[in-house]
Amino acid sequence: MKNKEIQEERMRGYFIDATKELLKGEGLKSISVRNIADRAGYSYATLYNYFKDIKDLVFECVKDFQDECTDYIQSETAQSSRGIAKIEAITETYLKYFVQYPGIFELFFLECLFDLSEKQTTVEMINSFLDRLCSNEWNYCIQENLITIEESETKKSALQITTAGLLLFYLNRRHPDSYMEFLTLARKQVRRILM
Amino acid sequence: MKNKEIQEERMRGYFIDATKELLKGEGLKSISVRNIADRAGYSYATLYNYFKDIKDLVFECVKDFQDECTDYIQSETAQSSRGIAKIEAITETYLKYFVQYPGIFELFFLECLFDLSEKQTTVEMINSFLDRLCSNEWNYCIQENLITIEESETKKSALQITTAGLLLFYLNRRHPDSYMEFLTLARKQVRRILM
DNA sequence: TAATATAATTAACAATGTTAATTTTACCAA
DNA sequence: TTGGTAAAATTAACATTGTTAATTATATTA
Incomplete structure (x- = not known):
């Protein structure tokens, strides 16, 4: 099941990249679950399949x-x-x-x-x-x-x-x-x- | 209309005291309009008769x-x-x-x-x-x-x-x-x- | 005492994080 | 190719924020 891990890591990457863009651009005040998910191209709840919570993602x-x-x-x-x-x-x-x-x-x-x-x-x-x-x-x-x-x-x-x-x-x-x-x-x- | 000013200042004091207690006790994370108003003994909307917003009060x-x-x-x-x-x-x-x-x-x-x-x-x-x-x-x-x-x-x-x-x-x-x-x-x- | 102004409260809205329920998608055997 | 099942994604929902509007209660005044 190596594909599974690759795909999961890729998904995490999408959310992480979106978060990084927001942090570098608008700063912490613009960080929200819905904002990040929008930018990553997924629904907000999808994020919770890959991160425990939003702080986990941000860090x-x-x-x-x-x-x-x-x-x-x-x-x-x-x-x-x-x-x-x-x-x-x-x-x-x-x-x-x-x-x-x-x-x-x-x-x-x-x-x-x-x-x-x-x-x-x-x-x-x-x-x-x-x-x-x-x-x-x-x-x-x-x-x-x-x-x-x-x-x-x-x-x-x-x-x-x-x-x-x-x-x-x-x-x-x-x-x-x-x-x-x-x-x-x-x-x-x-x-x-x-x- | 001096009474008006005295009463208004007193009201502000109630909210300010409540905010100070919360800040000294629980810290900034415990600060919310409803929390402050509860402690002051008023409804949360009453606060807005005396302060522009919660930041105004806190500062x-x-x-x-x-x-x-x-x-x-x-x-x-x-x-x-x-x-x-x-x-x-x-x-x-x-x-x-x-x-x-x-x-x-x-x-x-x-x-x-x-x-x-x-x-x-x-x-x-x-x-x-x-x-x-x-x-x-x-x-x-x-x-x-x-x-x-x-x-x-x-x-x-x-x-x-x-x-x-x-x-x-x-x-x-x-x-x-x-x-x-x-x-x-x-x-x-x-x-x-x-x- | 009645009318009016003022103050306080509840209702309501939008945005937040998070979880539950539901739908969609992917995969695999028949 | 088609059903059935597991996984993933989405929508619904809830609680909590700040804030404003609508409503009710209280004071003041004529």
């Missing part, structure tokens, strides 16, 4: 978005010189990605998801995302004795917290009120951490 | 919570020595307040509110809250030449962003997974900013 998108974001960052920071400079570039591109897709920021950081503790792996994936993006460069800095392990842990943590805070204020509270100001502020705060 | 609570939080912080940090040490104490107490009432954190930072731009004053109140709590101490530090104005602005901003980020991860993503770890992390990051 299936996390990995795909992380992969996309990772690719984007790698292409944008390919020629940065290794070490702290590259961490700075990665962080800035990371911020730009979420500014481009506020709906993905909402999904990653705002959407509440501890109803089911089975989502723990997804939560972990989100929490460690920036660390994973930078891990090569942190290891490089440590090997080159540019930083101690303990310092690197503190700075990793500061970057994670600061990027989330920056995006929260900019995307959710319109502060600062222009993209240029946001970028200036972000660069200043990121440099303050990494220097 | 009426912001000022009250800020006042409460301000009192709490003042009583908890009264005997801290002035300057950076007091800013540190204020920030820690500020974090503790929101940990105690996650629903208030949701209201202040997570709830989306730029449908109507008339809420701009509320947004400003939220964005500048921590700055206002610390403004006396920052001014003290500047007057005593302990810090430059520019440094103080950068650090204010860092505190604002970092506290929101810390709370976002702890309250919304269970990271770190214990209160003690959260406090340790928060203290370390706040000190890193203020040192």
